[in-house]
Amino acid sequence: MTDVRPITDAELPDWIRALNTGFLRPPTVTDQAVADRRTATADSRTSGAFDAGRCVATFRSFPQELTAVGGTPVPADAISNVSVVATHRRRGLLTRLMSEDLTAAKERGDVVATLIAAEYRIYGRYGFGPATTMTEWTIDVPRAGLDPRRPVPADGGRIDLADGEEVRKIGPELHERLRLAQPGAVSRDEHWWAANTGLLRLYDSSWTEPFYAVYRSADGAVEGLVSYEADDKWSDAKQPLNTASVNWLIAVTPAAERALWHYLCSIDWITRVKTGWRAPDDLVPLYLPDPRAARITTQADWLWVRVLDVVRALQARTYGAAGTLVLEVVDRAGPAGGRFLLDATPDGASCTPTTRGADLTLDVAELATLWLGDESAERLAALGRLREERAGAAREADALLRTSGRPWCPDMF
Template sequence: MGTSDPVLRTLGDDAEDVREWLRAAAAGFLQPAVSEDELRTRAGAVDPERTQGAYADGRCVATCRTFAQRLTLPGGRDVPCSAVTHVTVTATHRRRGLMSAMLRRALRAAKERGEVCASLIAAEYPIYGRHGFGPATRATDFRVDLTRAGLDRAGLDRTRATGPEAGHVELVAPEELRTVGPPLHQRFRALPTSAGAIDRSTRWWLAHTGGLRYPGDERPDLFHAVYRDRDGTAQGIASYRHDRRWANSLPAGTLHVDELTAVTAEAELALWHYLLSVDWTVTVCADRRAPDDVLPLLLPDPRAARINRHHDLLWLRPLDVPALLSARDYRTAGNLVLEVHDEAGLAGGRYALDAVGAQGARCEPTTLTADLTLGVSELGSLCLGEESAGRLLRLGRLDEHRPGAADHADLLLRTDRRPWCQDMF
């Protein structure tokens, strides 16, 4: 156990400061040693000004950093968001409030920078609710048993677009995906139905395509497929790997879908059909898909797509309620007054939402009587449309001051397509 009280500070430009911080982060994630190579690679992602460490007895014992992220809201507009990552406290210093202190500082700094909310992916569910974060998107891990899916040649052809209108799938080299992928993903993020999507950095694309390798990361290289429509325009991408397993002289392989992003329904279906028809494959695993992905229903027997896991993914913490709620679209026009409680004093207040449906909304502080009172983490869960105000009401996690107000909130806030984030950070 350490003896002196840890002191929190923001990192300086000194390279050794960053390396010491990275070693502490590794220890916090229970990785005993980090190679020089790994330190060098990981240092490139760290912006010292957005990075905090806690120091005791000359050692870094706790870490937390943020980076600038763009988050798509229902309707397709995006807002600046503070992505929180590398939250660790070394085992010798746990449960003394270090994480809480770092988060408070990180959230205050994000608010000062004008970031509309903070986001993270929670290692464990109970950690972040008390800091105002709520689960805002969920994801589904599918495992398709191709032997039960009914996708024989005829089954595939029944639902596959063919003829002169049809585009085609082609395999591309990693370098080509680095060119095709970023603008396609930008188009995807701007779709009205892409709530929950986050931007991908150049570094993300490099890591995804094998151009940046974290030492010790033994994941095999991926295949990259692009769907082009009949005019040759890329409308979807998918990346996957195959384990090439055989058993008793029969193919027994699993194809793992790493990602699939499509901007048209035609591209989405064509890419799924391609992935489901690769030879030597009996199982297709696709993790972190949207809970309402088309996947099960494009199989003649949808039960062949077993849900392995259905889990929370992106957590959001509102920091600027008017900016957040006025940047999204709503299913219909309507008014709602929300009283938001925030113990951290960052986003609390009473706000009048005046939604004009798909044309956006106004949201401003108000003195009108509140329709609903809720905590900031509940607003985090509701703001993309994933959670239901009615469900939170039944749980006693929000208060209704006008009968039907929770139902009205659901009518406004919920989305036809569920919000979805497929990226980890």
């Protein structure tokens, strides 16, 4: 019988080896990787499955906040580092690890669970639904039409280069401003900043120091920050063909965002800019005189959400219209099922269990897909993933739940 349980400190090297194996990374484990992983997982819930004393599956969750529509953060159970080695697939190990974690999250009072799904078909059976989408563009800089001679920025602000130490000082406060205004964004703890500026190295990989650029407004306030790397590619005719690849870019004003993209497209020798993971309705193509210079190179589901507490989830967000809906939520795993009356107005909402007849019947995974406002109830009904019990209820749900801007999660975790 395979043993599923939290790991001990002595088992951490074996756990890392199993994680690396599951993600097809070299199965070597260095002392530095163990020390850094120990620091990063100090506040997390780290579990594994063990067969004859050997770790064969990994699972980790940690505290997180997720921003709901309207800007209210809700407590979330963030799930990461999920792997099962090839010799032990299809034995129910992930189901056991997931069930124990979600039960504990519900008992703690978490409103939702979150994850980034490596594979689409796995997590729906645990009640998760895709709640945000990410898009990456590749910008053909010569075609974009930006004038490289124009001052960058042109609004009285300035852009300065920075190092990792400065980013760790100014980045957290800037990100807090962004994530509290962006539905779908999640909190970043100090370990995120350490791992993304080279202070922690969790996967035995060599660290390449990126470039960092900071945008400051005319009054000196930090309003934007970007991390990027560049390759070294030249044509046979000795012409530069270099690509700048954005690791992440956060900006809290349109002026800051515009200035940072213009800066990236004005760097000498850079002929392409890969934008990294952006919101699908990001303005970056429209900042360019020729938006066709930005072509979509990746577009896919991103943040997946699992609702654990329907009442608190629906009461946490805001609504663009007034209306009432009775939702029959089907949750085969148990913690979020039931029938709920949503009474919403632009000034607030209440959600209570009810015995009234349902207007819509949907799986808890579909509720997660609707909750952040990115999907349409009418589309789900057309796909057979949601059932109207009252004609017109799906359209009414869209009027309540959909948002003018699309949710976005900037982070991988």
